Amino acid sequence: MAAISRSRRPLAAAVAVALGAGALAVTSASAAEAPLKDYELSWGIKQSYRSYVTGMAAGSFTPAGGATQAADNGAFTFAGGTGTYDSDTHAVRLGFAGSLKIASKLHGFDLTLSDVRFDSGAAEITADVTSGGTTQDDVPLADVTVTRTMTGMETRLTKEAATVLGSASYEGAAGDPLTVVQKTPPTQSPSPTGSPSSSTSPSPTASTSPKPTGSASSTASPSASQTTSPSASASETGTATQGDIADGTLGWGVKQSFRTYVVDGPAKGRITASGGATQASGNGDFTFTEATGTYDTDADTLKAAFKGAVNFKGHEANGSYGLDLTLSGLTVELDGGTGELTADVESLGKTSDDVVLAHLTADSSDLKAEDDVISLDDVTAELTKAGAQAFGGFYTEGTVLDPVDLSVALSDDAQLPDGDGNGDGGSGNGSGTGGSGDSGTTSGTTGGGGTTGSTTGGVTGALASTGSDVPTGALGAAAAVTVAAGAGVVIAVRRRRQA
Structure with missing residues (x-):
């Protein structure tokens, strides 16, 4: 462990040894x-x-x-x-x-x-x-x-x-x-002057407890009955205004045309949600769960990290995939209605942590809690330069992605809205199956050799903005190169940094 500086023991003991305790007793500081x-x-x-x-x-x-x-x-x-x-x-x-x-x-x-x-x-x-x-x-x-x-x-x-x-x-x-x-607290407050009635004497009782430096004089002082948990501060009405997030969900589809490209388009692949994430049926949106983080409704700031991962896999040839992209560790950070969506991006075995995928803009700059829940719907998400690189140039910077829906609970007993994702196919876990499947437990796989999933817009519509002549495997290869070169520090063995 690196050396840590700034040892700041009080000097009173040293001074007392040098000058004698009596010298300290007559100073104005000790008298106060x-x-x-x-x-x-x-x-x-x-x-x-x-x-x-x-x-x-x-x-x-x-x-x-x-x-x-x-x-x-x-x-x-x-x-x-x-x-x-x-x-x-x-x-x-x-x-x-x-x-x-x-x-x-x-x-x-x-x-x-x-x-x-x-x-x-x-x-x-x-x-x-x-x-x-x-x-x-x-x-x-x-x-x-x-x-x-x-x-x-x-x-x-x-x-x-x-x-x-x-x-x-x-x-x-x-x-x-x-x-x-x-x-x-003692029955009688200590008085440095010997007069218990002195108005300046510090008292750790409910009526005249010590007022620490920098505090507001109008606030009630601590007493034996005030054993408030340090989990959150509160407004005068008792409603928590800042603290730790107890739970929450994030609904996001990444981009509908990309899901269609993977499942029903040239990639002929599949989408797998796992680790606490689910996908709505009909190749719908994804829901990420178990939010942790902090909020401050007075400052209109929020930072929430969610569990779950989603994998896009396609362009299979002889058991290898030209497209193998996983998004996990999704985090939303908002300040005054704007912010960022970040994720860990893994492509073809190469990982870059905390890539800023999208700039976020909410309809309102105010964060308001109702029944201890903050909910934001249809938050606009625009692809960043790093996000465009993570998708191998499949979409350009500034492309509008699927909107983000966010609900976080501010207390353990708060009731979150029913989360079914807002995908095209309604609620569900993405029950379509195909391909050989991934090892381990997953929350559902959509796609494969068949055509399970939404075909809204068709393959031509899905590729219209980028050109329908993308060669097989180009997306996966480009994603691997750009993640390695331009999306942050990459390590072969993924080491997740806590949110």
Whole structure:
């Protein structure tokens, strides 16, 4: 693990040794501070990172020393928080008991986080990080958007956190929300001046709890009853305005003429949906499922990744295919009604991750949730230059693809609309079969040697924009070359980066 900089232990201990504790007692800073105790810090680091550790890395989280983890691979809680409140600067500084071991034999990492600290004045979370027998003190893990309630605070991972977690992609990424609450508030608030009636004395009770630096004075303060989960922030009406996506579906047909070309046209091939994706009957659209990601309806931003893959295969000759294209790891990112659709693209065994296939434009720039569900229908998708390369030049940049339908649930009990894809043939899993089929479990295959699937527009119509004289195998060969040369870094063995 690369060396991590910025050790920032308080200097008070050193100064006390040099000058004596009495010298510190008379300073104005110490006179303004009052002790705090019995606080808890709840933070999940980042949901996608937890999924990676316990999923792809086949690893584990092991809390100890008073730290705990919520069920179902949830957030972590560090208890026994003690520290100080500065009534002059309104800074809350707390240190917490417990440690968290994160390990994976498969991916070769073993690290421990301990001495977790929250400083509202510096607006950050730090921890000691131990790895390979070496400990780095006070590593800044996340910048925090501090609020007075100290519940559901936004976090953003630091460069040092990216080093600790083993991926540069985490630098600047949104972390899980942070909550800091007092579990057993004292009956009388501490008073640094000895006067319990002083209006400036910090009190961790519901009436006058510490107001951290940068917070809004009108917000209610934390109390023992406020053990709000850090999963989302909320508006004054109680409706969640930002947080993690609980579930969701993406409906997209890629392009109807391309599906027709593969199944009923010169490719004489088949389309296979798998891994949680399905295809509507009659060679219809695809539905990708199990969305994860984040949303913010105030900022009108959303990022959702979906499970499932779809494979287009055709131009078979002696058991080999000139066209063998797979799209997986689909991700939609929107900001103010516009955004991108990305996917991992594999062609003839060569893979490029996170290719921006299409620019997206929604009818409205506003993200609105109804019954804890955000739904967007008929989002316009236009092919990008990288997307055109991924399709081997079969379509040109700017070509309008099939529209995108998106529904994401903001809570576990939210009801998503029935998703049947909006394909030509209505609902179903693409029951047509043909060819030799792919090994493994799939959600349905359309096409093959027969003509199962939609023929709307006909073969001539499907190829009108590109020329009907595309030679057999040209699409697959061109796709392989362009993916390798122009669509990003390609690796022979696919290594999926978490969304």
